[in-house]
Amino acid sequence: MSDQYFYEGASGPWELVIGLEVHAQINSKSKLFSGAATAFGAEPNTQVSFMDAAMPGMLPVINSHCVEQAVKTGFGLNAEINLISSFDRKNYFYADLPSGYQITQFTRPIVGKGYLDVELEDGSSRRIGITRLHLEQDAGKSVHDQHPDKSYIDLNRAGVGLMEIVSEPDMRSAEEAAAYVKKLRAIVRCLGTCDGNMDQGSMRVDINVSVRKPGAPLGTRAEIKNVNSIKFLTQAVHYEVDRQVSLLEAGEEILQETRLFDAAQGITRSMRSKEHAHDYRYFPDPDLPPLVLEKAWVETLRTNLPELPDAKKDRLMEEYELPLYDAALLVTETEIASYYEETLQALEAVTPKGAKLVANWLLGEVFGALNRDGKTLEDCPITPGALAGLVMEIQKDVISGKIAKDVFSMMWETGKSAPALIAEHGLQQVSDDGAIIPIIDKVLADNPQMVEEYRQGKDKLFGFFVGQVMKIMAGKANPELVNKLLRERLGTA
């Protein structure tokens, strides 16, 4: 996939360098430093404590659950957990930042270096370095569309706990960046530390993009803020690379700046509000002593972790000999993997062939139908047991794969089981020589001209004969058997 890694400019190839900062909202009932609720979509300013509104004399007290979620996520990122971390203040004035500073972890984050392996469509995988994960407060929300020359401030989100996960600049294409975010989302969902809902803003991505000539030192980067879907992430990277390469090839310079992705136009633009050079004046927050974790407590969290997507993926590959790409897709959501494994358990016996068959059906037909109907796996009309029932009918040659698709549609509509539908509609596959041979003979007898041409070497006509037989037998003949018998009758077996 070399074309993914290099962008072909007028002056030759350019290499993309991407690093991501993902803000993941921690799954918690209350905020990072206050007892106000975190629920999405509440009425304005109804989830705001005096602390969140930075009233005079208010003080932060950390939420233990948020600390736990950060440590668990750290384990999910194969990262070091820092038993001593601390909080700093990042100072800047902004309408949605009530105290004039954000409490964050600048010098000593709770989680240090780690990595994530991402799988790409071509079956390869790449390791992306994680620089750190730290805890910090979210800001409030500015509402701009209520008044022509005023902004309105809602502080419901102010103080909600975030995990900022910073990657190394290890990604070289939009596809890798997208795969990284998907993988991260799979991990936090599996751990239950963040719901990963990008459309509700629970996961937001800041993209650092630069370009360089292959082998050259890193170029100047632009930071694109608050991208809230994987589709936008891809668009933003593509737009930004075009922009940067055009500028450089026109002999201009890239400005190190913050840009905003405009989803409506699919472009990035400079953020006017961030024009002032920032000087965040970080310093240790004197309201908070260092955060000290007990080693035993951290170990308990580690031993009680659920099976993580990568471990699950490796296990699926090893136990069922699944290809990497299938396994990677199956572990993107805990629900998918559970559905898959429940289906396998309902089979009479699990063979690699059967496991692959189930994976094909789940990732193909089931997801196709779910997408078509706008459903999720939770409200799927076909249970894992029912899907196993269908697959077993195929494995036992009761029906062909083709008929199985019709059975699947009926199961989807009626909720009935595969054996019941096969019996009801008489779809059982005919695997009896005695029933098939007369039909073959009839087809050959009706088409002497073609038989002649076939025998003279027009091999393509074999398919025509199969088609005729199947048509007469309403698709129910065992296709393998038809092939075998037809070859015998034509004398080419």
Place this chain on the structure above:
Amino acid sequence: MSLDQTAVKRIATLARLKMTPEHITAMQQDLNRILSFIEQLGEVDTSEVEAMVGVELPAMPMREDSVDDGDDVKKILANAPSVASDMFVVPKVVE
């Protein structure tokens, strides 16, 4: 280290304090006196010392994850100079 007027202006902007030119001149003088006083610290050898963040205290206490605060929009807005639709109102913010 001595501050010139541009530096005073820059710091004032960072701190969101508006300053008249006279104000800046007066402040520049005061700040430079204070800074030269502070510069004595340079005499102290601190090469072997860890910075003290605050008074030594036990590790950070933690609270349980429960919702026990924040559901009182009236109190939150009670002292606000300008409110509409239960939100604080500020001059338009351009992003």
Place this chain on the structure above:
Amino acid sequence: MPNKNSLIHLSLAQAREGLDKKDFSALELTEAYLKEMEAQRDLNAYILELPEHALEAARESDKRLAKKEGGLLEGMPLAIKDLFCTEGIQTTSASHILEGFKPPYESTVTQNLKKAGAVFLGKANMDQFAMGSTTTTSYYGNTLNPWQRADGKALTPGGSSGGSSAAVAAGIAIAATGSDTGGSIRQPAAFTGTVGLKPTYGRCSRWGMIAFACSLDQAGPITRNVRDAALMLQVMAGHDPKDSTSSTRELPLFEAALGKGVKGLKVGIPKEYYVDGLDPTITQLWERGAQWLREAGAEIVEINLPHTKYSLPTYYVVAPAEASSTLARYDGVRYGLRVKGDSLDEMYENTRSEGFGAEVQRRILIGTYVLSAGYYDAYYLKAQKVRALIARDFHQAFQKVDVILAPTTPSAAFAIDEKPTDPVVMYLNDALTVPASLAGLPCLSVPAGLSAEGLPLGLQLIGPAFDEEVILRVGQVLEDAAAFKPFLER
């Protein structure tokens, strides 16, 4: 039965006894103070008087006393420094920017006092955001010291808790709350002939106390005598889960530490506290104080606190740095003053430059500068390292001695018009109080004598962390030996 006018002469301990014996009611006690408050309004000790609130609280106290349900401070009329948030009652930290701000919550310290039955007479004046040592940076005017010099010039009551110290000295509050960041309880106590106690950092909750410098601020009492300081501390202090820096140590019974004498105690005299400009009368008083303690059976030991000299420059980096950040919340959006502007930044700038006084602006600017890119290491980080050395000095000293004795201030109260215009000269006033603040240690200022001009002078006791008992115990011995006559008895 004491004369109604003499009610304002009572200490906390005496007034409690009077209430118990039904010599007078809580209402009568409060009324006596309210009357005095009116008579001495020219001192400008209060930003806000709360007569009706106080009378109502006193009536409630009488009801509880009648049912024998009185708390430790039942019916005691107090002045509350205007940086303690009081629910529904204007709290400004003496600033314009918080004019009209009525907190929807009660600070932990004032809540503790209320629970113990205290009556709040009003919100005491102070230096704006506790930045100052003269109570002349208040938006609400200067507070005057009740003490006078022969030249009759208006004297400062010290600061920042100058409203509190003036009120207690003048008999318009039986005791008061103060807060101390670099000396703001001890110095005004010394200037007014009252007792000022700064507890160990972490002893009193900072929740609901408007912050100046979060790593240094500590609430404490200003009282008529040492016993009263122990009583007030007993109520004000205690663990608060809402303050992450609040100590979980159990509170001792502070009053029980009194009366134990000083026999066998080692008292340290830090020679570095003989600072330039130390008034010779103060040097003599300090030596006399040491003599009193020696006579009472203590051993006097000379000690070294080698980094003392660097305390002030350290303080004037750390405190403004923290303040520059903590005061960023005053932006005209959610409470307090707003001065219009066309853009958000203009509104911020207009509000903050009009809402903050000159000293506050000066400290915000210094604090912003020492934290800014390129200067952080040279100033802020350096100061925090020197701070560690200062704390280490004390730690080593307390290996050798039980308590440290020093003067509280380099001079007696000065006239308001003598206040130095150079901020650095002004800051030198805090030279003897700041070091222990940086180390978070408990300190007590006890009035111990008079200057040549007849003004009160204080001696300061510094104890090891969380040993308020030793400074109270030694403080009472000093108090007894000095037999200081307070303003009210002159």
